[in-house]
Amino acid sequence: MLLRTISDGTAAETGSGFFRALVKNLSIALRTHGAWVTEYLEKTHRLRSLAFWLGDRYVEDYEYAVQGTPCEKLLRDKTYLHIPERVVELFPEDPDLPVIGAVSYIGFPLLDPDNRVLGNLAIVDTRPIPASLRSLSLFRIFAARATAELLRLRAEAKARLREAKLRGVFDGALDAIIELDQAFAVTMVNSAARKLFSNDGNELLGTSFTALLVPPDRERLERIVADLHTKPPGSRSVWIPEGLTALCRQGHTLRTEATLSLIDSGDPPSYVLILRDINERVEAEQAIARLRAETTYLRDELHLLSGHGDIIGTSRPVREALHLVSEVAPTDSTVLLYGETGTGKELFARAIHAASKRRSRSMITVNCAAIPEALMESEFFGHEKGAFTGATQQREGRFSLADKGTIFLDEIGELNLEMQAKLLRVLQEGEFSPVGSSRTRTVDVRVIAATNRDLLDRIEQGAFRRDLYYRLSVFPITIPPLRERGTDIDLLANSFAASFAARMGKRLAPLSSDVLQRLRAYEWPGNVRELQNVIERAIITAQHGRLIIDQALPQTTGAPSQPDRTTPQDDTTGSVMTIAQLQQLERDNLLQALHRCHWKIAGEHGAARLLGIPPSTLQSRLKALRIRRPH
Numbered sequence: 001m002l003l004r005t006i007s008d009g010t011a012a013e014t015g016s017g018f019f020r021a022l023v024k025n026l027s028i029a030l031r032t033h034g035a036w037v038t039e040y041l042e043k044t045h046r047l048r049s050l051a052f053w054l055g056d057r058y059v060e061d062y063e064y065a066v067q068g069t070p071c072e073k074l075l076r077d078k079t080y081l082h083i084p085e086r087v088v089e090l091f092p093e094d095p096d097l098p099v100i101g102a103v104s105y106i107g108f109p110l111l112d113p114d115n116r117v118l119g120n121l122a123i124v125d126t127r128p129i130p131a132s133l134r135s136l137s138l139f140r141i142f143a144a145r146a147t148a149e150l151l152r153l154r155a156e157a158k159a160r161l162r163e164a165k166l167r168g169v170f171d172g173a174l175d176a177i178i179e180l181d182q183a184f185a186v187t188m189v190n191s192a193a194r195k196l197f198s199n200d201g202n203e204l205l206g207t208s209f210t211a212l213l214v215p216p217d218r219e220r221l222e223r224i225v226a227d228l229h230t231k232p233p234g235s236r237s238v239w240i241p242e243g244l245t246a247l248c249r250q251g252h253t254l255r256t257e258a259t260l261s262l263i264d265s266g267d268p269p270s271y272v273l274i275l276r277d278i279n280e281r282v283e284a285e286q287a288i289a290r291l292r293a294e295t296t297y298l299r300d301e302l303h304l305l306s307g308h309g310d311i312i313g314t315s316r317p318v319r320e321a322l323h324l325v326s327e328v329a330p331t332d333s334t335v336l337l338y339g340e341t342g343t344g345k346e347l348f349a350r351a352i353h354a355a356s357k358r359r360s361r362s363m364i365t366v367n368c369a370a371i372p373e374a375l376m377e378s379e380f381f382g383h384e385k386g387a388f389t390g391a392t393q394q395r396e397g398r399f400s401l402a403d404k405g406t407i408f409l410d411e412i413g414e415l416n417l418e419m420q421a422k423l424l425r426v427l428q429e430g431e432f433s434p435v436g437s438s439r440t441r442t443v444d445v446r447v448i449a450a451t452n453r454d455l456l457d458r459i460e461q462g463a464f465r466r467d468l469y470y471r472l473s474v475f476p477i478t479i480p481p482l483r484e485r486g487t488d489i490d491l492l493a494n495s496f497a498a499s500f501a502a503r504m505g506k507r508l509a510p511l512s513s514d515v516l517q518r519l520r521a522y523e524w525p526g527n528v529r530e531l532q533n534v535i536e537r538a539i540i541t542a543q544h545g546r547l548i549i550d551q552a553l554p555q556t557t558g559a560p561s562q563p564d565r566t567t568p569q570d571d572t573t574g575s576v577m578t579i580a581q582l583q584q585l586e587r588d589n590l591l592q593a594l595h596r597c598h599w600k601i602a603g604e605h606g607a608a609r610l611l612g613i614p615p616s617t618l619q620s621r622l623k624a625l626r627i628r629r630p631h
């Protein structure tokens with residue numbers, strides 16, 4: 001009956017509830033004055049009560065030194081202790097026994113499986129307790145039960161501590177750690193994962209992780225998981241070096257390096273995915289590559305730019321064109337510049353870029369007529385390493401270089417139909433794929449195109465796409481030819497003369513009205529560039545600060561005249577060639593080099609190498625001499 005009373009009284013309890021019920025029921029059932037269960041604190045050699053029943057109530061927070069008490073003997077002997085009477089006399093150093101009015105004592109040590117003391121279970125009474133087998137066996141039973149509960153509590157505390165430590169490591173990790181169930185639903189995330197997905201975590205829990213990936217990576221992950229299951233237990237972990245691209249809020253994508261592990265010790269098994277954000281690293285690498293390519297490009301362009309000052313001209317057609325420039329520049333609209341060769345289309349394109357909000361970024365020029373067809377796509381869109389023979393390095397294309405800036409597509413009318421289709425895609429969707437890559441790249445580029453051809457004519461001939469034409473001619477501006485600019489010729493000629501003279505260190509009188517008259521009378525098929533060349537030649541041959549304009553002006557209004565090769569060059573008399581003859585000689589020489597190199601300009605077998613000049617210099621000479629590849 002006693003056993004049942006105590007058992008029933010404690011059955012429903014665990015932890016401190018159990019200990020309280022135990023001491024109370026034990027004390028009541030055995031009709032003793034008090035009962036307590038304690039935990040031994042080894043460091044301080046004290047006992048702390050887990051529950052203490054005395055008289056008719058609990059004593060809270062009771063702790064006492066072991067020394068001098070009956071419990072000391074109990075702990076030392078590791079066996080039960082029965083003091084039937086006169087306990088105060090036997091343990092005079094125990095301060096509490098007289099206070100309680102104790103006469104007798106029974107205690108049982110609580111021992112763990114290794115026989116180490118965990119605490120004790122004891123009763124005291126104000127009357128003698130005779131030896132009774134019955135209460136001893138009862139005691140033994142409940143001491144064992146108290147021991148089990150104490151051990152359970154300690155294991156629980158240890159597990160809690162370990163979990164807290166793991167949580168600390170889990171949440172303190174810089175990498176995002178995500179636990180997934182068998183169906184790949186998220187079951188747990190650490191704070192780095194919440195940060196990575198800019199999510200408070202609750203929304204992530206239960207969602208399918210594959211839905212958080214870009215579609216190509218979903219299938220890839222499935223293959224990786226299938227592969228993981230074929231690995232032997234103990235090495236079911238894979239590093240995914242090419243990473244996974246996750247979809248975040250607001251449609252942002254996030255590139256990560258990933259490690260996936262299969263945890264098959266649990267039932268059911270689960271996965272742990274560790275992700276490291278490499279967006280910043282990839283972006284920095286791309287920025288470095290872009291800046292490096294931009295630097296090389298700008299270095300090549302530098303000398304071409306040196307001649308570009310402000311647009312000179314006050315004539316009505318120039319003012320009208322400049323007015324249109326000021327209107328369109330601040331917008332992001334595509335501009336199509338029409339104008340004969342050498343009218344200053346590139347200069348106008350630069351003026352538009354310089355007055356636009358993109359001016360802090362580069363304007364990248366592509367001369368569609370000067371790039372060999374085979375290299376055109378790579379030049380426009382870049383290529384991956386190994387995309388074709390000779391592609392030993394990954395290379396950024398002009399469109400990537402122009403990202404957030406402007407691209408100037410000069411001589412757009414010369415673009416072949418295949419490239420026209422690719423260009424159309426960039427204009428329509430803002431994206432392209434580098435040669436040899438399946439990934440699309442997105443760019444934000446403002447396009448300015450220029451042509452000296454009648455594009456509608458080209459459309460009729462089937463050489464130009466109508467849809468591309470309409471995409472390009474959003475805002476057309478016609479640059480007037482020099483012959484329509486009236487007195488602009490005087491302004492331009494004087495400005496060019498002054499700058500050439502300064503560059504050559506010559507002193508020069510202002511251009512005479514006679515010279516200006518002659519210049520105005522000329523037809524200028526090559527427009528401003530030709531005027532520039534004429535003035536440059538005239539400055540070279542200037543005598544006593546005066547220009548000899550007749551010698552500098554081409555003899556006919558077409559292509560420069562053929563030099564008279566029959567005239568013998570008499571070295572001894574020191575006879576000289578005319579500038580026109582010299583120019584023709586240069587033309588012939590360049591053409592010969594180009595033929596020999598199959599019109600390849602740059603590179604090992606290019607004409608520039610053959611001529612011993614940089615490719616950019618050759619390009620500008622070809623432009624100046626109006627040499628084009630025959631169709």
Ligand SMILES: Nc1ncnc2c1ncn2[C@@H]1O[C@H](COP(=O)(O)OP(=O)(O)OP(=O)(O)O)[C@@H](O)[C@H]1O
Binds near residue numbers: 312492532
């Ligand atoms: N209004 C101008 N004021 C000053 N210089 C000018 C002007 N127009 C053209 N130039 C100069 O004439 C030269 C030719 O100009 P640019 O290269 O811009 O012409 P283009 O129309 O693009 O030629 P192409 O059709 O051959 O590509 C450049 O050196 C440029 O600086």
